[in-house]
Amino acid sequence: MLSAERHGWQDPRILLMLLFVFLSGAVVGALAMRAGLHERLHRHHYLSLNPEAVSLSYDRLKTDLNLTPDQCAKLRAILDDFVVYHHDIEAQVESFRATGKNRILQILTPEQRSKFEKISSEVASP
Numbered sequence: 001m002l003s004a005e006r007h008g009w010q011d012p013r014i015l016l017m018l019l020f021v022f023l024s025g026a027v028v029g030a031l032a033m034r035a036g037l038h039e040r041l042h043r044h045h046y047l048s049l050n051p052e053a054v055s056l057s058y059d060r061l062k063t064d065l066n067l068t069p070d071q072c073a074k075l076r077a078i079l080d081d082f083v084v085y086h087h088d089i090e091a092q093v094e095s096f097r098a099t100g101k102n103r104i105l106q107i108l109t110p111e112q113r114s115k116f117e118k119i120s121s122e123v124a125s126p
Helices: 002-010 012-041 043-049 051-064 069-107 110-124
Strands: none
Touching: 051 069, 069 110
16 A cells, blocks of 8 residues: 555645646746736835826815815825825834944955945845
8 A cells, every 4th residue: 555655745736737837837826926026015015116197096085075165185294194104114124223223344354344235245245
């Protein structure tokens, strides 16, 4: 019975079927990402990288919700506040990173600092 199970995995038809299923999944996944699924899954990141996306959201809400001029002004103010708040938080996070990096550099030897700078640049680059 054990040899029959081994034989099953060695059967080229089974291996081809597994390969076909794997490749089919890869193709379907690639097509889904190309069709815009990736943007929808990572919309919050897209918004932070693309300031125009906020205005597109404003335009869509204005149109789809049929907002009054007063509502439009209030919505624009809310979105503008959000953008400022988001940039302030990004600046604070960058400041925390720089402070942390400086504190780490203070405890390292010159050789370790060089290695740390190399590691830091590798992590920072996408």
